[in-house]
Amino acid sequence: MGVILQIKNITKRFGGLTAVNDVSFDIERGSLVGLIGPNGAGKTTLFNLISGFEKLNRGSIWFDGVNITRFSPYRRVKYGITRTFQVVRPLKLLTCLDNVIVGCMSPRGKAISEDLGVNQLASTILSSVGLIDKARIPPIILPFGDLKKLEIARAIASNPELVLLDEPFSGLSYEEQMVIVDLIKKIHNEGYTIMIAGHVLRELMALVPRVLVMHQGKLIADGAPQEVVEEKVVYEAYLGRGKEL
Ligand SMILES: Nc1ncnc2c1ncn2[C@@H]1O[C@H](COP(=O)(O)OP(=O)(O)OP(=O)(O)O)[C@@H](O)[C@H]1O
Ligand SMILES: [Mg+2]
Structure with missing residues (x-):
């Protein structure tokens, strides 16, 4: 196994707004990881930074032991990173x-x-x-x-090697979501490392063994879905926006 992706203290600012704020985490090769957080938490920006669609202000991104921080999106595809929109x-x-x-x-x-x-x-x-x-x-x-x-x-x-799926369930009916869940399970079994950013929490939490939680640009929790939902900061991040987990 081993680590395929290392995110080290990355920050992305848009003017006065810090969309990703000093975020660090590792992703194991072959793992399936969820990324959740209320609207505007920074999930898509994080994917944009990993795939090279946005340039970061601080920190570094390592893929397979290579520092890819300054690589173009094209070069990252060549190294094995892809994403959906x-x-x-x-x-x-x-x-x-x-x-x-x-x-x-x-x-x-x-x-x-x-x-x-x-x-x-x-x-x-x-x-x-x-x-x-x-x-x-x-x-x-x-x-x-x-x-x-x-x-x-x-x-x-x-x-x-690494597939970043940004909101693969959004806008779908429950039946359609289940079809995508099965599809993600299938491609994960084929050996891809997958990160899924999402809002459809019930389905996503049932699918992934590990979930990262962002709120206002910060990574506020990281762990098994059952543990993460019990963390006060996570509850408050959603409740503060009038959403339920
Ligand atoms: N290109 C940009 N220019 C200015 N601000 C931006 C830009 N992209 C994102 N933002 C801001 O950065 C913050 C994080 O946005 P982002 O789209 O990453 O959140 P998100 O977690 O994906 O939200 P959602 O759940 O709605 O998809 C938001 O406040 C957003 O308005
Ligand atoms: Mg988004």
Whole structure:
């Protein structure tokens, strides 16, 4: 096993607002970790920092023992970090298959594409997320639940080690959420290290053995879901915003 990701004292400020405030934690290779916190807690910003979409003000990020703090998002994909977006971002005018093929053409995806053939690889990935029957249609006409699956398929296509899923359950019905839960379990069993930022707490807490809790940019708790929910700071962070755990 061993540690795959090390976050050391990272801080991100937007003007006067500190969106991520001196956050540190380690992620074990092959683990499945939740990241929760009320609206505006800093979850997406943290994912943006890990994936290189935002530059941090202080601290460092280490992946597989390499200091990637200054690496571009592209270079991080090459090292094996990929992410999905809270607001889904398919390439609307391409087919679903082509959306996945674009992921397969990224530096790490390409290596396996060359062995298997890019069409076959993309088709296998679409099958594994349950979208093979939608291969030839553009994502613009897909129901929202399928768009969330396509986001995950595109992320996997880059052949990552670490997958950051930003709000994979948001906007979905309970039944659709359960389909995504099963999909996440399946890809986790295939060996990926996964972090999931989320609001749908019941499903997320049942899915992950470890959860990080953020509030106002700070990491306020880290542990097993059953333990974390009993911590006063976590209760207050949610209650303070009128939310229930
Ligand atoms: N590009 C930006 N410019 C200025 N402020 C930003 C920017 N991105 C995020 N913020 C602010 O940083 C804080 C953290 O936002 P972030 O989106 O990371 O929270 P979150 O935990 O993902 O929230 P949500 O649960 O609503 O998705 C918020 O106050 C937000 O308004
Ligand atoms: Mg967010």
